[in-house]
Amino acid sequence: MNAAPILEPMVRKLELWGPLEEEDRAALLALPYTLREIPQQGYIVRDGDRPTHSCALLRGYAFRQKIVADGERQILAVQIPGDLVDLQNSLLPKADHSVQALTRVEVAYIPREPIVALAFERPAIGKLLWFDTLVDGSIAREWITNIGRRDAYTRIAHLLCEFALRLEKAGIGERDRYELPMTQEQIADATGLTAVHVNRTLRTMDESGFLTRDKRSVVIHDWARLAQAGDFSSGYLHFD
Amino acid sequence: MNAAPILEPMVRKLELWGPLEEEDRAALLALPYTLREIPQQGYIVRDGDRPTHSCALLRGYAFRQKIVADGERQILAVQIPGDLVDLQNSLLPKADHSVQALTRVEVAYIPREPIVALAFERPAIGKLLWFDTLVDGSIAREWITNIGRRDAYTRIAHLLCEFALRLEKAGIGERDRYELPMTQEQIADATGLTAVHVNRTLRTMDESGFLTRDKRSVVIHDWARLAQAGDFSSGYLHFD
DNA sequence: CGTAAAATTGACTGACTTCAAATTCGGTGG
DNA sequence: CCACCGAATTTGAAGTCAGTCAATTTTACG
Numbered sequence: 053m054n055a056a057p058i059l060e061p062m063v064r065k066l067e068l069w070g071p072l073e074e075e076d077r078a079a080l081l082a083l084p085y086t087l088r089e090i091p092q093q094g095y096i097v098r099d100g101d102r103p104t105h106s107c108a109l110l111r112g113y114a115f116r117q118k119i120v121a122d123g124e125r126q127i128l129a130v131q132i133p134g135d136l137v138d139l140q141n142s143l144l145p146k147a148d149h150s151v152q153a154l155t156r157v158e159v160a161y162i163p164r165e166p167i168v169a170l171a172f173e174r175p176a177i178g179k180l181l182w183f184d185t186l187v188d189g190s191i192a193r194e195w196i197t198n199i200g201r202r203d204a205y206t207r208i209a210h211l212l213c214e215f216a217l218r219l220e221k222a223g224i225g226e227r228d229r230y231e232l233p234m235t236q237e238q239i240a241d242a243t244g245l246t247a248v249h250v251n252r253t254l255r256t257m258d259e260s261g262f263l264t265r266d267k268r269s270v271v272i273h274d275w276a277r278l279a280q281a282g283d284f285s286s287g288y289l290h291f292d
Numbered sequence: 293m294n295a296a297p298i299l300e301p302m303v304r305k306l307e308l309w310g311p312l313e314e315e316d317r318a319a320l321l322a323l324p325y326t327l328r329e330i331p332q333q334g335y336i337v338r339d340g341d342r343p344t345h346s347c348a349l350l351r352g353y354a355f356r357q358k359i360v361a362d363g364e365r366q367i368l369a370v371q372i373p374g375d376l377v378d379l380q381n382s383l384l385p386k387a388d389h390s391v392q393a394l395t396r397v398e399v400a401y402i403p404r405e406p407i408v409a410l411a412f413e414r415p416a417i418g419k420l421l422w423f424d425t426l427v428d429g430s431i432a433r434e435w436i437t438n439i440g441r442r443d444a445y446t447r448i449a450h451l452l453c454e455f456a457l458r459l460e461k462a463g464i465g466e467r468d469r470y471e472l473p474m475t476q477e478q479i480a481d482a483t484g485l486t487a488v489h490v491n492r493t494l495r496t497m498d499e500s501g502f503l504t505r506d507k508r509s510v511v512i513h514d515w516a517r518l519a520q521a522g523d524f525s526s527g528y529l530h531f532d
Numbered sequence: 533c534g535t536a537a538a539a540t541t542g543a544c545t546g547a548c549t550t551c552a553a554a555t556t557c558g559g560t561g562g
Numbered sequence: 563c564c565a566c567c568g569a570a571t572t573t574g575a576a577g578t579c580a581g582t583c584a585a586t587t588t589t590a591c592g
Contacts, residue, residue: 100527116433118433118434118437120437120441120442120523121446121523124441125441126436126437126440126441128433128436128437129433140426140429140430143419143422143423143426144423144426144427144430144530145530146527146530148430148433148434148527148528148530149430149433149528168419171418171422172412172415172418172419175412178411178412178418179383179408179412182383182411182422182425183383183384185422185425185426185429186380186383186384186425187384188429189380189425189428189429189432190380190384190388192429192432192433192436193356193358193368193369193388193389193432194358194388195436196366196368196432196435196436196439197358197360197366197368199436199439199440199484200366200439200483200484201360201364201365201366201484202360206361243440244439244440244441283360283361287340287386287388288388290384290385290386290388
């Protein structure tokens with residue numbers, strides 16, 4: 053292995069959930085993979101695919117999405133570097149949603165068998181992978197709640213809080229200043245709103261003074277108040 | 293083992309995801325557990341708990357829920373007999389939502405350690421447990437989509453389709469005739485609507501003629517049309 | 533500099549909510 | 563078997579948050 057192993061971001065993400073022995077870390081880094089670069093808007097996985105690989109996001113942002121009957125899109129999650137964007141495809145035979153590049157991304161496709169084998173040969177690894185899956189589920193449940201029972205303002209504030217903490221924890225960006233390369237239309241698709249209404253709501257948030265959105269960078273002036281406005285408590289992310 | 297092992301429903305559910313050797317099945321059935329009966333509306337797990345046990349639902353229905361700042365409730369999932377209602381608590385230290393009994397239920401509390409140990413001693417079991425977790429995640433994503441991007445009528449139709457297939461697959465009820473012990477208020481909390489609007493929407497569905505709801509029993513007269521109206525396709529359940 | 537995508541704004545609409553009251557249902561005790 | 567009571571359902575009227583449509587401005591970028 054050289055100084056900066058390619059799969060390092062993935063290992064770092066997994067180690068958020070618990071410590072790894074040096075041997076386990078080495079085993080993860082030694083997983084076979086195919087590196088690929090995918091342009092903005094390109095597909096990483098397509099709904100209905102029968103993937104032969106799982107996929108780790110090494111650089112850039114991606115999002116999961118589904119399309120409903122009338123053509124509208126729902127964004128299900130936003131993935132940041134280090135995320136295993138579709139660990140589910142290591143076991144589930146058929147992709148139940150698409151994963152698309154939000155920016156230009158670099159991904160490592162890892163064949164299913166070695167990753168599953170490793171999970172069971174080395175329980176420490178297996179537990180972290182499983183844990184990661186469970187946290188994904190927890191975030192999904194929080195999104196259900198966010199979309200189902202909060203108003204537009206609260207929803208967007210909540211989303212911005214989530215990104216702040218996840219990016220901070222991943223060592224990208226700070227809690228109160230980070231880059232979020234999403235258009236207002238994408239924020240709308242993530243929150244179950246329309247782009248027009250997101251625009252108006254963001255304006256109101258600007259005016260309330262505890263947040264600034266300039267181009268793609270978010271600056272949070274008063275974290276506590278934003279968190280309160282967004283009905284945000286970080287437990288569901290299962291940090292610490 | 294006697295004729296009808298207590299944990300049988302759980303094993304049966306897991307076997308939906310793949311076959312088990314007789315030895316593996318026996319190992320699952322031999323897991324230690326504490327049986328408990330919980331009255332309607334009683335809590336199985338409380339948001340914020342640090343549970344020491346996972347929990348299998350043996351009889352009756354339950355639902356997962358979160359409460360938002362203004363006191364409103366969002367139902368995140370409905371669990372049917374056989375479901376591992378909080379496998380996540382075998383690894384996650386803190387419950388991120390509550391699980392409550394929809395009817396009177398009988399549950400088996402299984403200590404965390406043996407279930408995790410079994411998962412790694414017997415990869416066949418581990419894979420099924422992990423698979424189960426992944427399907428849970430898939431269902432959560434479909435719920436995000438349902439609530440975020442479908443109108444009231446479609447949302448409710450979709451929910452009814454999901455229950456139909458899950459209950460059929462679990463061997464409880466039929467695809468076009470089953471018992472659903474949810475009040476309209478609970479349906480509202482599951483779909484991000486209000487009880488009043490659910491009432492009106494159900495009326496419209498009745499009038500359209502391909503569905504009847506009498507007390508707690510649902511009779512679907514035209515499955516194909518209901519599925520179409522509900523923008524329902526079963527892939528996300530990962531049956532077959 | 534030119535072009536397309538993204539953001540912004542205004543006027544209008546509507547799906548769903550809110551509030552409140554009436555009716556029906558389901559279970560319990562007499 | 564009936565009377566009763568709280569919960570659940572149903573209905574009506576009015577309100578609103580967010581959507582729709584369409585035009586304009588700004589931004590990104592080759």
